[in-house]
Amino acid sequence: MRWIWIDRFEELVKGTxxxxxxxxxxxxxxxxxxxxxxxxxxxxxxLEGMAQTGGILLGDLHDFQHIVILAKVPKVTxxxxxxxxxxxxxxxxxxxxxxVGGTVSVRATVGSxxxxxxxxVFVHLDDNDPELGSxxxxxxxxxxxxxxxxxxxxxxxxKDPAGELxxxxxxxxxxx
Amino acid sequence: MATNEEILxxxxxxxxxALGADEDEVSSSATLVGDLGAxxxxxxxxxxxxxxxxxxxxxxxxxxxxxxxxDGEGLAADGVVTEDGLAKLRERLPYANIDAxxxxxxxxxxxxxxxVDMLVKFVAAKQASGE
Numbered sequence: 517m518r519w520i521w522i523d524r525f526e527e528l529v530k531g532t533x534x535x536x537x538x539x540x541x542x543x544x545x546x547x548x549x550x551x552x553x554x555x556x557x558x559x560x561x562x563l564e565g566m567a568q569t570g571g572i573l574l575g576d577l578h579d580f581q582h583i584v585i586l587a588k589v590p591k592v593t594x595x596x597x598x599x600x601x602x603x604x605x606x607x608x609x610x611x612x613x614x615x616v617g618g619t620v621s622v623r624a625t626v627g628s629x630x631x632x633x634x635x636x637v638f639v640h641l642d643d644n645d646p647e648l649g650s651x652x653x654x655x656x657x658x659x660x661x662x663x664x665x666x667x668x669x670x671x672x673x674x675k676d677p678a679g680e681l682x683x684x685x686x687x688x689x690x691x692x
Numbered sequence: 693m694a695t696n697e698e699i700l701x702x703x704x705x706x707x708x709x710a711l712g713a714d715e716d717e718v719s720s721s722a723t724l725v726g727d728l729g730a731x732x733x734x735x736x737x738x739x740x741x742x743x744x745x746x747x748x749x750x751x752x753x754x755x756x757x758x759x760x761x762x763d764g765e766g767l768a769a770d771g772v773v774t775e776d777g778l779a780k781l782r783e784r785l786p787y788a789n790i791d792a793x794x795x796x797x798x799x800x801x802x803x804x805x806x807x808v809d810m811l812v813k814f815v816a817a818k819q820a821s822g823e
Binding site: 619 | 709
């Protein structure tokens with residue numbers, strides 16, 4: 517399994533805000549255990565997606581020169597839950613940034629209702645940092661694999677791949 | 693200019709948030725690590741919040757110097773902070789209660805120098821200097 521908890525990075529306003537989405541699906545094995553008969557997106561993985569959204573926002577600010585590590589979640593509140601078929605929208609806002617790290621606030625919504633909100637503190641590390649080896653890499657908010665979500669857009673929208681489809685022949689498709 | 697009491701109230705809020713402590717636990721004499729359970733990463737969070745709430749700038753290591761007891765700092769011998777070390781601590785942590793620490797200057801007690809009161813004095817001095 518790849519540790520990517522956002523499906524598509526949708527918007528980035530450098531140094532200000534970022535938006536990503538996560539589609540919840542029954543194809544994800546863990547939903548069958550969490551919980552049997554009551555499949556809901558695990559709150560911890562929602563937080564991971566929120567951290568990945570906010571981590572990219574912070575990392576981008578310094579052109580990804582630093583490794584961004586999730587250091588602390590001072591506040592997180594879950595107001596509701598997300599079920600298969602839902603699209604979670606993660607909206608991250610940069611609260612604070614400085615050479616050693618930064619803080620973001622992130623809201624997770626499905627449609628018009630608020631599912632979760634969190635404040636997340638990150639620290640920066642550099643490749644040559646002596647402490648790097650002692651840190652469990654699971655805490656890394658992003659590696660270059662995660663950065664692949666920034667390139668999802670290269671596949672295009674699928675709306676009109678060969679320029680042959682028109683709205684008349686595919687009236688149901690609207691990925692805009 | 694905020695009084696020390698006003699500063700204390702705001703610091704109590706910050707620490708209650710950052711450390712998940714009850715505000716009444718955050719007494720003036722409470723130690724951040726021993727009494728309130730702060731870990732190293734919390735210091736970063738606390739510095740962020742102090743800067744934001746009080747509109748001050750805190751340089752890295754200025755409030756919470758790193759590796760104070762590390763080898764090579766020359767503060768201690770055999771796990772006890774030396775007279776020279778105490779003098780250095782007074783310089784590095786001017787708002788900490790070094791006199792109380794000097795009664796039992798074990799290296800492991802250095803972390804007890806970080807108290808709520810130390811933060812209040814630090815912030816008051818920062819505000820007074822206009823930094």
